[in-house]
Amino acid sequence: MKSSKNKIKDKKRRNGIAAALIIASLILLTAGTIAAYKELKKLWIEQFVIKDMAEQVSITSGKMVKADVLAENFGLRNGINLALIDFDKKRRDVLKKIPNLKSISVVRRLPGKVTIVA
Numbered sequence: 001m002k003s004s005k006n007k008i009k010d011k012k013r014r015n016g017i018a019a020a021l022i023i024a025s026l027i028l029l030t031a032g033t034i035a036a037y038k039e040l041k042k043l044w045i046e047q048f049v050i051k052d053m054a055e056q057v058s059i060t061s062g063k064m065v066k067a068d069v070l071a072e073n074f075g076l077r078n079g080i081n082l083a084l085i086d087f088d089k090k091r092r093d094v095l096k097k098i099p100n101l102k103s104i105s106v107v108r109r110l111p112g113k114v115t116i117v118a
Contacts, residue, residue, distance in 0.1 A: 026107055045081065047112060048112055049081035049082075049112065050080050050081075050112065051078060051079075052075065052078070056113050057071065057115075057116075058115040059071055061116075063102065064098075064101060065098055065101060069098075070116055074092045076114070087114070088115070090106075091104045091106055101118055104116065
């Protein structure tokens, strides 16, 4: 028969093991969640990258400004990420820079298309 001291030691040991297992499980769960978040974020961001300007970007311009000038001013080119462009700020900047333009309309169609009408 076990003495009361041995029972207390066994209970403490079991509690210690259980606590260690819980902590290890939480660490693994946290690490797994962080890794999954990073991968999902990378996949989400990748869908906004311009891979084909002709297919993903539509620019309609008048006689005053050519489409390639607007594309350059908006920073649109293959490899650029549409999610990282502040189109409202770019629109205001272009209107200030090119006084002949009266208005510019920018429409983003997620995930990776943009239409600009000037």
